[in-house]
Amino acid sequence: MFKYLFSKNEAIPAGSSAVYFGFSAIVWFVIGTGLGAFNASKLAFPDFVHGLEFVSFGHMRQVHVHAVIFGWISMAFAMAMMYITPALGNTKLWSEKLGLWNCFLWNIGLSVGLTVLWAGMTSGREYSDFPWFIDIYISLFMALPLGVNVWMTIINRRTQGIYTTNWFFAAASFMLIIVFIVGNLPEYFHLTGLTEAYLTWWFAHNILGLWITPVAAAIAYYTIPKVTGNPLYSHRIGHLHFWSIVVFYSTPAAHHLMSAPLPEWLKSFASVEGVLILVPAIAFVSNILMTMEGKWNMFVENLEVRFTVTGALLAIPLNMQGGFQQTRAINWYIHGTGWIVAHAHLALLGFSTFMEVAAVYLGLQTILKRKLYSITLGNIHYWFLLIGFTVYWVSMTIAGLIQGAGKIYEVPYIDVVIAEHPYMIARWLGGSLVFLGNCVWLYNMWMTTRVGTLVPKGRMPHELAYER
Amino acid sequence: MAWTFKSPLITLSDQSTVSKAETLWEGEMLGGLTEDNNPIPKPVVWLVFLTVCTAFCVTFPLWGQRPTAALYAPYVASMDKPEVLAAKSDEEAMRRIVAMNKGTSADAQLVRHPLTMDDLRLLKDQIKALQARPDVDLKDYTVVGQKVVIANFEGNYRADGTRIRQQPWWDKGYTIDLFYLTAFFTGVFLVVKRLPPTEWQPRHGGDH
Numbered sequence: 119m120f121k122y123l124f125s126k127n128e129a130i131p132a133g134s135s136a137v138y139f140g141f142s143a144i145v146w147f148v149i150g151t152g153l154g155a156f157n158a159s160k161l162a163f164p165d166f167v168h169g170l171e172f173v174s175f176g177h178m179r180q181v182h183v184h185a186v187i188f189g190w191i192s193m194a195f196a197m198a199m200m201y202i203t204p205a206l207g208n209t210k211l212w213s214e215k216l217g218l219w220n221c222f223l224w225n226i227g228l229s230v231g232l233t234v235l236w237a238g239m240t241s242g243r244e245y246s247d248f249p250w251f252i253d254i255y256i257s258l259f260m261a262l263p264l265g266v267n268v269w270m271t272i273i274n275r276r277t278q279g280i281y282t283t284n285w286f287f288a289a290a291s292f293m294l295i296i297v298f299i300v301g302n303l304p305e306y307f308h309l310t311g312l313t314e315a316y317l318t319w320w321f322a323h324n325i326l327g328l329w330i331t332p333v334a335a336a337i338a339y340y341t342i343p344k345v346t347g348n349p350l351y352s353h354r355i356g357h358l359h360f361w362s363i364v365v366f367y368s369t370p371a372a373h374h375l376m377s378a379p380l381p382e383w384l385k386s387f388a389s390v391e392g393v394l395i396l397v398p399a400i401a402f403v404s405n406i407l408m409t410m411e412g413k414w415n416m417f418v419e420n421l422e423v424r425f426t427v428t429g430a431l432l433a434i435p436l437n438m439q440g441g442f443q444q445t446r447a448i449n450w451y452i453h454g455t456g457w458i459v460a461h462a463h464l465a466l467l468g469f470s471t472f473m474e475v476a477a478v479y480l481g482l483q484t485i486l487k488r489k490l491y492s493i494t495l496g497n498i499h500y501w502f503l504l505i506g507f508t509v510y511w512v513s514m515t516i517a518g519l520i521q522g523a524g525k526i527y528e529v530p531y532i533d534v535v536i537a538e539h540p541y542m543i544a545r546w547l548g549g550s551l552v553f554l555g556n557c558v559w560l561y562n563m564w565m566t567t568r569v570g571t572l573v574p575k576g577r578m579p580h581e582l583a584y585e586r
Numbered sequence: 587m588a589w590t591f592k593s594p595l596i597t598l599s600d601q602s603t604v605s606k607a608e609t610l611w612e613g614e615m616l617g618g619l620t621e622d623n624n625p626i627p628k629p630v631v632w633l634v635f636l637t638v639c640t641a642f643c644v645t646f647p648l649w650g651q652r653p654t655a656a657l658y659a660p661y662v663a664s665m666d667k668p669e670v671l672a673a674k675s676d677e678e679a680m681r682r683i684v685a686m687n688k689g690t691s692a693d694a695q696l697v698r699h700p701l702t703m704d705d706l707r708l709l710k711d712q713i714k715a716l717q718a719r720p721d722v723d724l725k726d727y728t729v730v731g732q733k734v735v736i737a738n739f740e741g742n743y744r745a746d747g748t749r750i751r752q753q754p755w756w757d758k759g760y761t762i763d764l765f766y767l768t769a770f771f772t773g774v775f776l777v778v779k780r781l782p783p784t785e786w787q788p789r790h791g792g793d794h
C-alpha cells in the first residue's frame with residue numbers, strides 16, 4: 119500500500135483502494151468483535167480481569183462500538199463504494215490515489231480515536247463518543263475524501279443513467295458529512311441540556327438511518343442482480359425505497375427520547391415517522407426477494423447470495439421492532455434495557471453486516487481475480503456468524519424483557535442482575551462465536567489472496583468449479 | 587421531456603419522452619446490471635397504506651398515557667366512605683374503591699395504572715391540596731410514582747393566562763406528519779409516473 123501512496127494515479131492498479139479498504143474492514147471486524155466478546159465476558163463473569171482501569175467495561179464499551187461502526191461497517195462500505203461505483207458507471211474510480219490515502223488516513227484516524235476513547239477521553243455522548251478533534255478529523259479526512267471520490271466517479275461515468283445503488287452511495291456519503299458536522303455541534307459549541315440530548319440522538323439515529331441502512335441496502339441492490347444475473351425486479355420500487363429513506367428515516371430522532379421533557383408534539387411527529395420507517399423496509403425487502411425469482415437455488419449454493427438474502431430477511435424483524443418499540447405504548451417498557459442492545463445488534467451485526475460481508479467476499483474475489491480459497495471455511499464463517507448473532511440477539515431480547523419487568527415492578531436491581539446472568543453468559547458465547555467466525559474469514563481471505571485459483575477474464579468467481 | 591396529463595395513472599411523459607427512455611433503458615448496461623420496469627406490486631401498495639394508517643393509530647396518546655391527578659380524584663373521594671373504612675385489610679379496601687368507581691370512561695386507564703392503598707394514602711393529600719385551589723384543573727397534573735406534578739405538556743393559553751397541560755389526541759406533530767406524507771407521496775408519484783408505462787418491459791441482452 120505504502121509504495122502506491124506516492125505513485126502517480128495511473129500507475130496504481132485499478133481496485134487497489136477497494137482491496138485495502140476490504141482487508142482493513144476485515145481486520146477491524148476481528149478487532150471489534152474480539153473487543154465485544156471481551157466486554158461480554160466481563161458482564162458474564164464480573165471478576166474476569168477485575169481491577170484494571172484500562173480494561174474496565176466503562177473504557178472498553180465505546181472502543182468496541184466505534185471499532186465496529188467506523189472500522190468494520192464503514193470501511194466495508196468504503197470498499198464497496200470503491201469498486202461498485204465505477205463498475206456501475208462503466209468507468210474507473212476517479213482517483214485510486216485518493217482512495218488509498220483515504221484508506222490510510224482512515225486507519226490512522228480510527229486508531230488514534232479508539233486510543234483516546236480507551237484512555238477515557240470521551241464526549242460522554244453515546245455513539246458520538248469521540249472528542250471534537252477526532253470528529254473534525256473524521257469529517258475532513260475520512261468522510262469527505264470518500265464522498266469526493268464517489269461523486270466524481272459518478273460525474274465522470276460513461277453511462278447516461280445512474281443505477282439505484284449509486285443514488286444511495288452518492289446521497290449517503292454526502293449525508294455522512296452533514297450528520298457528523300451537525301450531530302457534533304454540542305461538542306463544538308458546548309450545547310447542553312435538551313439541545314445536547316436531541317442532537318446526540320439526531321446523530322445516532324441518522325448514522326443508522328442515512329449511512330448504515332441505505333448503504334447496506336444499496337450493496338444488496340448490486341450483489342443480487344450481479345451474482346444471480348437477474349434484472350433488478352423494479353426500478354419503481356427503488357424510487358419508493360430511496361425517497362422514503364430520505365423523508366422518513368431522517369426525521370424521527372426524538373423517538374429515542376420518548377420519556378424526556380421534549381415537546382410532546384415533537385414526539386408525536388417522530389413516533390409516526392418512526393413507524394413509517396417500515397415503508398423503505400417493505401420496498402427494499404420486496405425488491406430484493408422478487409429479484410431472486412427463479413434463482414432461489416443460489417440461496418443455498420452461493421455464499422454471497424446467502425449472506426445478502428439473510429441480511430435482507432433480517433430487515434423484516436429489524437424494522438418491525440424498530441417501528442413499534444419507539445411508540446409511547448411500548449417504549450416505556452423496554453427503554454433503557456437489553457432489548458435495545460439486542461435491537462442495535464440486529465441492525466449492525468444482523469441486517470447490515472451480512473450484506474457487507476457478501477460485498478467484501480464478492481469484491482475481493484472479483485478485483486483480485488481469484489476464487490475463494492475455501493468454500494468450507496466460507497460456510498463455517500456464515501454459520502458461526504448466523505448462530506452467534508442469533509444466540510446474542512435472542513438472549514439479549516429476553517434479558518431486556520426481564521429488565522423491563524424489573525423496572526416497571528420495581529424489583530430490586532440485584533435480583534434483576536441475578537435473573538439476567540444466564541443470558542449474559544449466552545451473550546458472551548454468541549459474541550465469541552462471531553469473533554471466531556471472523557478469524558476464520560480473515561484466514562480464508564488472506565489465503566485467497568495468496569493461493570486462490572485464478573479467475574479467467576470475463577468470468578465471475580462463483581461460475582468456476584473448485585480445484586481444491 | 588414534455589409532460590402529459592391525459593392518463594396520469596399510466597404515465598406523465600409524452601410519447602417522445604417515453605420512447606427515448608425506453609431506448610436508453612434497453613441500450614444501456616450499467617456495469618452489466620439491468621433493471622425491469624415492473625409496477626410496485628399491489629400487496630406492497632397495500633402494506634404501505636396499512637403502515638401509514640398504523641403509524642397514526644398506534645402513536646395516538648390513547649396508549650402509553652401517564653395517569654393524571656383527575657383520574658384518581660374519585661378514588662381519593664371514596665377513601666373516606668364508610669364501606670371502605672369498614673374494610674378489614676388494605677387489599678379489600680382497594681377492591682371496594684375500584685368497584686365503586688367502575689363504569690366510567692376512565693375504566694381502561696385505571697386498569698392500566700392500578701394503585702395500592704399505600705399509593706393512595708401518599709397521593710391523597712396532594713390531590714386534595716390541588717382540589718382546594720379553584721384555578722386548578724386536575725387534568726393538568728400527572729401522577730409520577732408517588733408524586734403529583736404539573737404535566738409536561740405545553741398547550742394553548744387559557745383566558746386566565748395559565749397554560750393547558752393536557753395531552754391532546756391530535757397535535758401539530760401529526761399535522762407536520764401529514765405534510766411530510768403528502769410531499770412524499772406526491773413526489774414519488776411524479777417520479778414513477780414519468781417512467782414508461784408498466785406494460786412495457788425492457789428486453790435485456792438484446793441489440794446493445
